[in-house]
Amino acid sequence: MMLHWIKDPSAQFALIGALLFAINSAFQGDQAADTEDIIVxxxxxxxxxxxxxxxxxxxPEPAELQGLIDDFVREEVLYREAVKMGLDRDDTVIRRRLRMKMELLARDLVxxxxxxxxxxxxxxxxxxxKYTQPAQYSFEQIFLNSDQRPQVAEDARMVLTxxxxxxxxxxxxxxSLLxxxxxxxxxxxxDRQFGADFSQQLLELPDNEWSGPLTSAYGEHLVKISARQPRRETEFSEVRAEVLRDWQQQEQNKILQTQYETLRDNYRIQISAASTTAISSEASR
Structure with missing residues (x-):
């Protein structure tokens, strides 16, 4: 069941933190105080x-479930031995995977x-x-290559006739490839297809008749607009699903940053000034 949103930001973070702790405790329950015990x-x-x-x-059938348990125990044994041997250290793939799992946990809770x-x-x-629909046009266009037509304006009038x-x-x-x-x-x-600001020239054109010429990044065009939809702000009901996704992304970013800052306070960070100075000097050359 979805939880109703609490408006107080401090309550939000407290709720997320409590959930993170609860999930962590549930999975840590598989391990006894003695690190050599594996309790499923x-x-x-x-x-x-x-x-x-x-x-x-x-x-799963009983035999399949037993196979899943056996496989988990096997994985746990080998995982713990690998950690004892330090195989998880300085491994970029493992580090990134663990970071991803920490971040995904917070995202799932949001x-x-x-x-x-x-x-x-x-x-x-x-x-x-962000949720405003841009103006849209349906039109036909005839391309006139100004590089090959010295009298392109006169040619445009002839084509219109x-x-x-x-x-x-x-x-x-x-x-033309247009x-x-x-x-x-x-x-x-x-504008992506015809060049910057070409769409601005469509504003004053009449509908359902050939007009022009209009100038694009490629040459001149005669245009006939068959339909237009002005720019409009969408109703909330039209984009609710998109709004929810965007809101969740915003809250996820807040939680992740708070999570990182809280955890970072547990560490003393020391960065070699000599190394950063040398890198900066090398980059400026």
């Missing part, structure tokens, strides 16, 4: 069975908390620009 708790067995069931869509609806609505309003007389627009322009027709294209997509 009921919680561990249920965890192993749950993993099997998610993968195979059925609970995802288990369901925020109040008003919290998400407030987040949506604070970041409304032919279009008015019913000419086929697909046969009146120059060859799309002849774009459907519900955002201004960002249009």
């Amino acid at each position: 708790s009921e919680a561990r067995i249920q965890h192993l069975a749950g993993i099997f069931e998610r993968g195979w869509q059925r609970p 995802n288990a908390i369901e925020p109040a609806e008003q919290v998400l609505r407030d987040y949506h309003q604070r970041h409304i620009q 032919k279009l008015t007389a019913g000419g086929n627009p697909r046969k009146l322009g120059d060859n 799309q002849f027709e774009m459907e519900s294209a955002s201004v960002e997509r249009i």
